[in-house]
Amino acid sequence: MADTSDTRTPAQIEADIRRRRDVLAETLDEIGVRVHPKTIVGDARAKVVANVDHTVGRAYVQVNRVVSDVKAQFVDENGSPRMTRVLPVALVAVGVVGLLVLGPRRRKR
Incomplete structure (x- = not known):
């Protein structure tokens, strides 16, 4: 149907x-x-x-x-450097750079 x-x-x-x-x-x-x-x-x-x-x-x-x-x-809250922490890091950095610069010169002699 x-x-x-x-x-x-x-x-x-x-x-x-x-x-x-x-x-x-x-x-x-x-x-x-x-x-x-x-x-x-x-x-x-x-x-x-x-x-x-x-x-x-x-x-x-x-x-x-x-x-x-x-x-x-x-750096302290005022933005001033904390010399008690910056100075040791700067001295280490200068020492490392000095070793890198003077190290190859000593070996050549």
Whole structure:
């Protein structure tokens, strides 16, 4: 037995078929774009860039924290150098540079 409850006209049925065909065509086009190799590569590249940006941001924050901690060791709250800590480090640095400069000269003689 056929269902006779559909009271649409043939023109309405054809219009409905056209609309559904258009929606299906749009869906297939969208699927085609999503599975295209350039789209896949672009999405992967965007994810990598986002991860790198996130990692670089975290590294920057960590380095900034370390630099601030080191600076706090050598500078007081007013921004003045703490000579009791700067002077020994400066003397060690001068000593290391002196050894590096004079070390090769002594070996040549």
